[in-house]
Each structure stands twice: as structure tokens, then as C-alpha cells.
Amino acid sequence: MNLLASIRRIPLTFRIPAMVALLMIVISAIISERVLSRLYETQRQHMAAVAGTYLDGLSMALVPAVLRGDIWETYDILDRTRSTYGALAPLETIVTGRDGRVLASSHPKSVAPLAELPEEYADRAPGQDGMKIDWDKRTGFGKRELVYQGRTVGAIHASFDISHLIAERREVLNTLLATNAVLATAFAVVGYLLARRMVQPVKTLADHMRSGTSATLLPIAVEEFPSREGEFAELFHGFNALVEAERERSALTLKLAEEEKLASLGRLASSMAHEINNPLGGLFNCIDTLKRHGQDEAVRQASLSLLERGLTGIRDVVRAALATYRPDRSGRALTLQDLDDVQLLVGPEIARRQQTLNWERCPDTPSLAALSGVAVRQALLNLVLNASAAAGDGGKVAVQSRVDPETCALVLSVGDNGPGLSNHALEVLVATEPAPASRIGNGLGLWMVRKMVDEAGGFIKVGTSDIAGALVEVHLPLKNPLEVNNAA
Amino acid sequence: MLPLQAAWAFNEVPANSGTLRFGLTPVFLSNDLEVLDELKMYLSNATGYDVQLVTQRTYQEVTALLVAGNLEAAWICGYPYRKFQDELALVATPEWRGKPLYQSYLIVGANRGATSFEDCRGDIHAFSDPDSNSGYLVTKAYLAERGLSEDAFFRKTFFTYGHRNVIRAVASGLANSGSVDGYVWEVMKTIEPELVSQTRVLVKSEWYGFPPIAAPARLTGTPLFERVRSAFLQMASDTLGRSLLNRLQLDGFVDAPPSTFDGIAANIELVRRLG
Numbered sequence: 001m002n003l004l005a006s007i008r009r010i011p012l013t014f015r016i017p018a019m020v021a022l023l024m025i026v027i028s029a030i031i032s033e034r035v036l037s038r039l040y041e042t043q044r045q046h047m048a049a050v051a052g053t054y055l056d057g058l059s060m061a062l063v064p065a066v067l068r069g070d071i072w073e074t075y076d077i078l079d080r081t082r083s084t085y086g087a088l089a090p091l092e093t094i095v096t097g098r099d100g101r102v103l104a105s106s107h108p109k110s111v112a113p114l115a116e117l118p119e120e121y122a123d124r125a126p127g128q129d130g131m132k133i134d135w136d137k138r139t140g141f142g143k144r145e146l147v148y149q150g151r152t153v154g155a156i157h158a159s160f161d162i163s164h165l166i167a168e169r170r171e172v173l174n175t176l177l178a179t180n181a182v183l184a185t186a187f188a189v190v191g192y193l194l195a196r197r198m199v200q201p202v203k204t205l206a207d208h209m210r211s212g213t214s215a216t217l218l219p220i221a222v223e224e225f226p227s228r229e230g231e232f233a234e235l236f237h238g239f240n241a242l243v244e245a246e247r248e249r250s251a252l253t254l255k256l257a258e259e260e261k262l263a264s265l266g267r268l269a270s271s272m273a274h275e276i277n278n279p280l281g282g283l284f285n286c287i288d289t290l291k292r293h294g295q296d297e298a299v300r301q302a303s304l305s306l307l308e309r310g311l312t313g314i315r316d317v318v319r320a321a322l323a324t325y326r327p328d329r330s331g332r333a334l335t336l337q338d339l340d341d342v343q344l345l346v347g348p349e350i351a352r353r354q355q356t357l358n359w360e361r362c363p364d365t366p367s368l369a370a371l372s373g374v375a376v377r378q379a380l381l382n383l384v385l386n387a388s389a390a391a392g393d394g395g396k397v398a399v400q401s402r403v404d405p406e407t408c409a410l411v412l413s414v415g416d417n418g419p420g421l422s423n424h425a426l427e428v429l430v431a432t433e434p435a436p437a438s439r440i441g442n443g444l445g446l447w448m449v450r451k452m453v454d455e456a457g458g459f460i461k462v463g464t465s466d467i468a469g470a471l472v473e474v475h476l477p478l479k480n481p482l483e484v485n486n487a488a
Numbered sequence: 489m490l491p492l493q494a495a496w497a498f499n500e501v502p503a504n505s506g507t508l509r510f511g512l513t514p515v516f517l518s519n520d521l522e523v524l525d526e527l528k529m530y531l532s533n534a535t536g537y538d539v540q541l542v543t544q545r546t547y548q549e550v551t552a553l554l555v556a557g558n559l560e561a562a563w564i565c566g567y568p569y570r571k572f573q574d575e576l577a578l579v580a581t582p583e584w585r586g587k588p589l590y591q592s593y594l595i596v597g598a599n600r601g602a603t604s605f606e607d608c609r610g611d612i613h614a615f616s617d618p619d620s621n622s623g624y625l626v627t628k629a630y631l632a633e634r635g636l637s638e639d640a641f642f643r644k645t646f647f648t649y650g651h652r653n654v655i656r657a658v659a660s661g662l663a664n665s666g667s668v669d670g671y672v673w674e675v676m677k678t679i680e681p682e683l684v685s686q687t688r689v690l691v692k693s694e695w696y697g698f699p700p701i702a703a704p705a706r707l708t709g710t711p712l713f714e715r716v717r718s719a720f721l722q723m724a725s726d727t728l729g730r731s732l733l734n735r736l737q738l739d740g741f742v743d744a745p746p747s748t749f750d751g752i753a754a755n756i757e758l759v760r761r762l763g
Contacts, residue, residue, distance in 0.1 A: 072614065072648040075662045109661035113612055114644055 012199050017191035021184045028180030032173070039172055043165045047140050048131035054088050055130070055144035055156055057081070062095060066146050066154040069097055071113050075104035082106055089161040091139065094121060095146075097154045121157045138163050201232035205239060212243075219243045257448060261378075264385060264445065269321075276314050283310045320344040334371040336361065339401050339412075342380045349388055350397065358398040368410065370478050371456055376412075379452040382445035383414040383472055390418030396467045404475070409458065413473040415465025421472075429460045429472065449474070508537035508716065511550045511562030513617075513699075526732045533728065534719035537712070545649055547619035554704060561703040561716050566752045567621035569702050573746070573753075577708045579701040580720035581744035584671055584737075588744040591670035592622035592693040595658050598686050602665075605630070605691050613642040614654045614663035621752050622669040623651055626693045629755035632762040652676060659686035671698070675737045697748035701741070717743075 007015070058081060065073035074095050082090070094105040096117055105111035111118060121141065132141040140160040145152050204224050211218065219240040226232045286303040293299040320341040343359050350357045380399075387397045398415040421429070428446045453460055458476040465471035510531060512524070524541055531539040542559060544550045551568040553559045555575050569576055581588040596602050615638075616623020624647075631641050638645050646663070648654050651672035657663040670692065677684040701720055707713045723729035724740035733740060 071612075071644070071646040071662065072653065072657060075657070075660070076648075076653070079656070079660070104662060107661075108663075113662060 013192060013195045016195040017188040020191035021188040024180065024184035024187050028176070028184065032176045032180065035176060036169065036173060039169060043162075043168070044131065044133055047133065047160065047162065047165065048142075050088050051131055051140065051142040051158065051160055052144075054081075054090065055142055055158060058093070058156055058158075059144050059146050062156065063146050063148050063153065066095060066097060066103060067148055069103065071104050075106075075108065075113075078104060078106045089164075091159045091161050093156060093158045094118075095154060095156055098152070103154065117157065121159070133162065135162075135166065138166055201226050201236065205235065208239065208243075217243045217246055260445060260448070264382070276317065280310075283307055286310075316344055317348070332373045334368040334373040334376045334410075336364075336368070338373045338377045339380065342377055342384060343399070345381060346384045346388065349385065353388060353391070353393045353395070355388060355391055355394060356396045358396070360398075360400040360402075362402045368478065371410065371476055372452075375452045375455070376476065379449040379474065380412055380414070382449050383412070383474070386445055387414045387416035387418070387470070387472075390421075390470060391416040392418060396469075398465060398467060403478070407475065407477070408479055409475045409477045411473055411475050413471060415467060415471040416469040417465070417467040418469040420464070421462060421470045426462060430462055506538050507540055508535055508561070508712065509540045509542055509559045511542045511544070511554055511559040511564070513544070513547045513550045513562070513564055520735070523732070523735050526728065526735065530723070530726065530728045530732055531716075531719055534722065534726065535712075535715040537715070547617045551619060554702065557704050557706070559704075560707065560712055561701055563699065563701050565617075565620050565622075565699045566697045566749045567625050567756070568619050569700055570749050570753045570756060571619075575705050576702045577705045577713070578744070578746055579703050579713070579717050580741035581700040581748060582698045582736075583739040583742045584698055586739060587695070588698050588742050588748055589695040590622065590698045591695055592626035593668050593670045593673050593689045594627065594665060594691040594693075595655070595668055595673065595687045596665045596690045597658060597661060598688045600664070600688075602690055608665045608690070609641055610643045611664035612662070613638070613645045614657040614666035615645055615647050616651050616654050616666075616668060617647060617649050620651075620669070621696055621699075621755070622693070623654060623667050625752065625755050625759065626696070627667040629758045630693075632759050635762065655684060655687055659683055665690065669699075678737070694751060696751045697744065700744070700749075 010018075058077070061077045061081070062074060065077060078093050078095065082093075090106070092105060092107050092111070094111055094117065095103045097103040100117060102111055102113055102115045102117060104113050116122075121143075130142055130144060133139075134141065138161065140162045142156075142158045142160065144156045146154040146156065204220060208218060208220055220236050225236050283306070286306045289299060290303045339361055343357070343361075346357070384397065384399055387399075388395075391397050396417045398413075400411075400413045400415075402411050402413075403409070404411050425446055429450055450460065453474055453476065456476050458474060461473040461475065463471045463473070508531060510527075524543075528539050528541050531537070542550070542553065542562075544553070547565055547568055550559070550562050551564055551572065554562045554564065555572050561579055569578070584590055594605060594608070596608070602608060613627075615627070618624055628638055631638055646657075648657055648666075651669040654663075654666040654668040655673065655676060658666040658668075666687075670689075673684065673687075673689070701716075703713055703716065720741040721743060723733060
């Protein structure tokens with residue numbers, strides 16, 4: 001199973017040529033087997049025919065000598081025919097008499113007259129054509145009965161050198177192997193090229209999709225389209241349409257986010273205008289008092305003190321607003337000041353709704369440098385504004401920032417005494433795969449919170465607050481996870 | 489020689505007075521056609537007759553033709569000459585190494601460890617011809633003297649009808665030992681050393697009369713007989729004759745007395761008595 005799985009992991013571009021080559025090897029094995037077995041048969045028949053001629057010629061000459069049991073005459077005939085049948089290459093020829101004993105052989109030193117027929121001849125019962133081939137010993141054996149007047153008077157046993165047949169077979173086998181190897185290689189190469197060509201569009205598509213996960217999704221350029229119209233061209237067109245739609249959605253989301261930002265800015269601005277406007281009346285009164293009773297030292301001191309406090313309040317609000325919306329500071333790290341600024345920014349809104357804000361800030365924290373100041377600020381602002389809206393007039397909002405030493409995370413929790421989070425809001429905050437921004441409609445503020453948390457590698461917990469409403473806890477890691485593990 | 493050719497030679501040779509029919513046994517190198525050509529040419533030149541060489545496979549056939557008068561002369565073995573002494577006359581006897589004598593050799597394979605004749609007991613033995621002195625009679629007489637027949641002493645014997653064939657049979661291993669003409673063995677040692685070197689001489693016999701040229705006894709004293717006789721005796725003084733003697737490695741032909749063949753006669757007698 002593992003082997004099968006690992007085979008399946010091999011790219012198509014290699015699997016197809018490998019399969020083609022394998023197929024070629026199987027086919028060539030079958031063809032080679034057929035060719036060789038046909039060749040064996042042909043060689044056998046040829047051998048039998050040639051040996052038959054040799055034995056027939058010999059038997060005609062030998063019958064009179066064998067009939068007389070003439071050792072010399074028999075040997076003389078064998079010795080003389082050895083040179084005339086040179087092409088056949090008889091290794092050894094043995095003539096036996098009526099009693100089955102050797103009368104003479106072409107090599108008397110190995111097979112002497114009157115000896116028993118050597119076992120290697122006696123054991124080999126030749127086939128129907130009088131021929132038996134022993135490929136292992138590179139020898140062919142032939143036997144011919146010597147018949148005179150219908151009676152067997154002896155027999156010729158001959159062994160032939162078949163090295164040339166074996167050499168021919170080896171040559172044919174080598175030719176087959178070489179040809180088939182060349183063919184298999186050629187087919188594999190062609191298969192590889194074809195497969196690569198066919199798979200190329202898939203690879204292009206896969207590359208584009210992969211790049212889309214890490215960076216912006218790009219449409220496939222026209223040059224990369226397959227040359228012919230077909231399934232792949234359609235697929236590419238479809239992919240490009242998808243990319244286009246996704247891009248439009250992203251653009252829309254950005255636009256909506258920007259609009260939301262501006263809307264919250266508008267709300268804040270009006271709150272701030274109110275906040276600034278409230279003390280302005282008092283400040284103008286102070287100026288009037290100074291104009292009329294400026295010479296009175298006590299009055300002057302009291303008015304100036306009043307003016308100073310009023311202007312300080314205005315300056316802090318304006319400074320916090322500036323810090324939030326100055327684009328040139330977007331890259332800086334989070335500081336505790338940012339969290340204080342949020343308190344300041346929501347102050348007017350809280351006051352307008354006559355709500356109670358319970359703000360608990362952690363006394364001090366380790367470095368917050370891992371977190372983006374602008375993003376966290378905006379997210380906290382959104383959460384608090386959301387809680388404020390949910391709490392309603394005269395409601396309660398509780399904000400707490402602390403450091404969880406166990407996970408080494410900054411925890412921002414925002415609670416209210418409102419009716420709790422809607423399903424829609426829950427989905428945006430804690431669902432594994434939140435719906436894209438374009439489909440959010442309202443609640444874009446929470447979507448931006450979720451986006452910030454995801455980007456910072458943190459998570460969101462949702463529960464019920466001490467004051468009976470919703471509680472949203474944002475956990476933001478202060479170090480990268482590896483360092484945390486090491487610390488633990 | 490093929491039997492058909494021999495038959496042709498036998499049937500077609502006319503018996504007219506101008507033709508010399510000369511028979512040859514395989515006693516010498518009958519396979520050397522050049523020797524035959526030179527012999528024919530020399531005899532034609534020396535006798536003035538139209539010479540017809542007649543070769544047969546066995547000694548017996550040649551002897552029979554000679555005795556029957558179908559040949560004017562023949563080179564036969566001393567054994568048939570003494571067997572048919574009354575019907576045959578000596579023409580001339582070859583001289584080899586200074587004597588009209590030769591030996592019979594008992595040969596074995598070159599690598600064989602045998603040291604005496606007794607070691608050949610149970611052999612497959614090759615004889616040359618039943619009418620050959622050196623290739624049969626000598627060995628048979630040796631055994632007869634010891635109260636043995638060749639079939640009792642040897643496991644098996646066969647005739648090869650040629651001294652060269654005896655050497656081939658022993659060299660190839662077909663026979664374990666063989667009886668061969670010592671002269672032929674020595675001559676062939678120089679002509680076919682690779683064949684002869686596969687054999688070695690185990691026993692050499694006494695000296696016997698060299699196979700002679702014989703003619704039917706009735707021709708004795710006729711001009712034909714005399715011309716043939718002088719042709720052989722004068723061979724050494726003729727250029728072509730010397731070339732022929734050179735090929736045969738003989739010194740010449742001499743007029744040896746019939747007593748030269750007494751040794752063979754004694755063997756014939758021994759075999760008749762004891763064999």
C-alpha cells in the first residue's frame with residue numbers, strides 16, 4: 001500500500017513514460033519469446049536436415065563394412081568423411097554393430113572399438129526426426145539405424161557442434177534486446193515529452209493557484225494559454241474569470257473597510273466635536289470673566305486654571321485622533337499609550353450615551369513590539385464601540401487589558417451588559433472560515449477585528465461578561481510560538 | 489584404388505606382346521600417384537613396352553593375377569613369393585640401406601607405456617594384409633613359436649590392407665598396436681612425420697628378404713623377362729630411375745638369390761606346423 005501510494009505520488013510526466021516503457025518491455029518480452037522459439041524450431045529443423053543428409057550419406061557407405069564387422073573400413077570411412085562434412089562440424093561419430101558395441105568411432109582414443117556405447121549417447125533418445133539437441137552442452141545428437149535387407153545391422157551415433165547456432169541465437173537475442181531497448185527508450189522519451197506538453201497547462205494552473213495563497217492571485221497571461229482551443233483553454237478562461245471575480249471582491253472589501261473606517265471616524269468626529277464644544281462654552285465664559293475681572297488676581301488664576309484644563313482635555317483628544325488616523329505611523333509597534341488613547345477616543349461616545357466605562361489597564365507588560373499599534377488600536381476601538389452600541393444608553397462597558405503569562409499573550413477583553421452577540425457576529429469572530437468581507441454587509445467592524453487577530457496569529461474567545469452581556473476576549477501572542485515553547 | 493577402376497584395368501588390359509602389365513601391391517606407398525607415374529614412365533622407357541600399372545586392394549588379388557599369368561610382373565611381398573615359389577620367378581630385389589633386407593616393426597601409440605611384446609596382450613591389433621610378411625606373418629610366427637594364436641593373444645585383430653593404414657590405425661588409437669613394414673614406417677617418418685610421430689616402435693623383428701619383383705615362372709628367359717629384369721637392375725644408372733629410387737628411398741635393385749627369403753619360408757613352415 002505504501003509502495004502504491006508512493007508510486008501515485010510520482011508526477012504524471014514520469015509515470016506515463018515509465019508506463020509506456022514498461023508496456024514496451026512486456027511487449028518486447030513477448031515478441032522476443034515468440035521470435036526465439038520460432039528460431040529454435042527453425043534451427044532444429046535445419047540441424048535435423050543437415051545431420052540427416054550426413055547420416056544418410058554415411059549409412060550408405062557404412063553398411064557393407066558394418067555388415068562384415070570391419071573395424072578398419074568403418075574407421076576409414078568415418079575418417080575420410082570428416083573432412084568432406086566440415087561445414088556440419090560433426091564432433092564425434094560412433095558406429096555400433098549388431099551387438100550394440102562400438103565398431104569404430106571417429107575418435108578412437110575417447111571411444112575405442114568394442115567398447116560399450118557411451119552413456120551420453122545411449123541416454124539420448126532422439127526425437128522423431130532422429131535429432132536431439134542439448135543446448136546446455138552445445139551439442140546436437142543424431143542417430144541413424146543401419147538397415148540391410150530389412151534388418152538392423154548397426155547404428156550411427158553422431159554428435160554435432162552447435163556453437164554456431166547458439167551464437168546465432170545470442171546474436172538474434174542481442175539484436176532484439178538492443179532494438180527493444182532503443183524503442184522503449186524512444187517511446188519513453190516521446191511519452192515524457194508528450195506528457196509534459198499535456199500536463200504543462202495543469203502545472204501552469206497549479207503554479208498560479210499556489211501563488212494565490214501566498215500573494216495576490218494573478219490571471220494567467222495569454223502567452224501561457226495552450227496553443228489550441230480545448231479543455232485546458234476553457235479551464236484557463238474559467239480560472240481567469242474566477243481571479244477577476246476574486247479581485248473585484250477584494251477591492252470591494254477594501255473599499256467597504258475604508259468606508260467603515262471613515263464612518264467610525266465620522267461618529268467619533270461628531271462625538272469629539274461635542275466633547276470639544278462642551279468645554280468651549282465654559283472656556284469662552286472664562287475669557288469673558290478674564291476680560292471683565294482680569295485685574296482680580298484670584299479670579300485670573302481660577303480662570304486661567306480653568307482654561308488650561310479645558311484646553312489640555314481638547315489637546316489630548318485631538319492628539320489621540322491624530323495618532324489613530326495618521327497614515328505615516330501605521331507601521332509602528334503597539335504601546336500602552338495606544339490602549340490609553342482608545343479610552344480617550346471612546347470617552348465622548350460613552351459620555352453621549354451616559355454609559356459607565358470600567359477601564360482596567362495592565363500595569364506594565366513585556367515588549368508589545370510584535371503587535372501593530374495601528375491595527376490593535378483600531379480593533380480595540382471597534383470592539384469598544386460595538387460594546388457601547390450593544391449596551392445602549394445608560395449601559396455598562398468593561399474593558400480590561402492584561403498579560404497571560406502562561407501563553408505569553410496580550411489579552412484584551414471587552415464586555416457589556418447588552419443582549420449578547422448575534423449569530424452573525426459570532427460567525428464573523430470565531431468561525432473557522434469566516435465569510436468573505438463582501439458578504440458581511442453590516443458588522444464590518446468585527447470583521448476587521450477578526451482580520452487583525454488572524455494576521456497577528458492570535459485567537460478570539462467569546463463568552464458572557466460579569467455584567468450579564470457579551471464578553472469578547474482577544475488573545476494576541478507577544479512572541480512567536482517557537483520562543484514561547486522554548487520559554488515553557 | 490577404387491574397385492571399379494581395378495575391374496576396368498583388369499578387363500581392358502589386352503594380352504598382346506607389346507604390353508607390360510605390372511602389378512603393384514600396397515607394399516610401398518601406393519597412395520603416391522607421382523611415384524606411380526614415374527615408375528610407369530621409367531619402365532616404358534627402359535623396356536620399350538607399353539606399360540600398364542595394375543593396382544589391387546589386397547596382396548592376394550595381385551598374387552592371383554600374377555600366378556594366373558594375367559600380369560607380366562609384379563611387386564609383391566616375400567611371403568606370397570615363397571608361397572608360390574614354384575610358379576614364380578624372382579626378377580629383382582630392392583636394396584635398402586645397403587642390403588636387400590628389411591624388418592617388421594611392432595608399433596604402439598607414442599604415449600603408451602608398453603616395454604615388451606608381452607605388454608600387448610589383450611590389445612586390439614592392426615595387421616596390414618594376410619599375405620604380408622612384415623604386416624602379418626612375422627607376428628603370427630612369433631606367437632606360434634610361443635604356442636599362441638593371434639586371436640588368443642590379442643583381444644581383437646583386423647586387417648587394414650596397407651602399411652600406411654596400420655600406422656594410421658595405431659596413431660588414431662583405433663588399434664592399440666600394429667604390425668607394419670619397417671621400411672614403410674622409416675620412409676613415412678620422413679614424409680609424414682606428424683602422423684608417424686604418434687607411434688613408436690616397440691619390437692623390431694629379424695631381417696627378412698625385401699619384397700621382390702616377381703614374374704610368372706613360365707616367362708623366365710623370355711626377352712620380356714630379361715628387359716624387365718635389366719630395367720630394374722639398371723635403375724640406379726638412369727636419371728629418371730634415380731629420381732624414382734630417391735622417392736622410394738631405395739639404393740637400387742639387386743639380383744638377390746632366392747635364399748634371401750629363407751627366413752620367410754621358415755616362418756611359413758613354423759606357422760603351418762604350430763599355428
